[in-house]
Amino acid sequence: MLYAVTPPLTIVYRLVHYSMSNRETILACALQLFSARGYDAVGVQEIVEAVGIQKPTLYHYFGSKAGLLHSLLARFCPTFR
Numbered sequence: 759m760l761y762a763v764t765p766p767l768t769i770v771y772r773l774v775h776y777s778m779s780n781r782e783t784i785l786a787c788a789l790q791l792f793s794a795r796g797y798d799a800v801g802v803q804e805i806v807e808a809v810g811i812q813k814p815t816l817y818h819y820f821g822s823k824a825g826l827l828h829s830l831l832a833r834f835c836p837t838f839r
Contacts, residue, residue, distance in 0.1 A: 791804065802823050
């Protein structure tokens with residue numbers, strides 16, 4: 759069964775948040791959102807709401823939405839560095 763991305767994602771990542779660091783939770787959530795709808799269609803506000811954090815936390819770890827994408831690419835495509 760297909761669900762809209764945001765509600766189940768919010769529930770899942772709030773539960774997982776306790777066992778993962780903020781950085782790892784943001785990466786996992788962003789990967790799911792970017793995969794489902796594409797990088798350009800997902801806003802920073804949507805990511806932070808799904809993770810349950812504030813924008814400054816995301817910017818602390820990644821600097822920008824582009825920095826977040828770069829971190830994902832560096833992790834999953836090591837030759838990208």
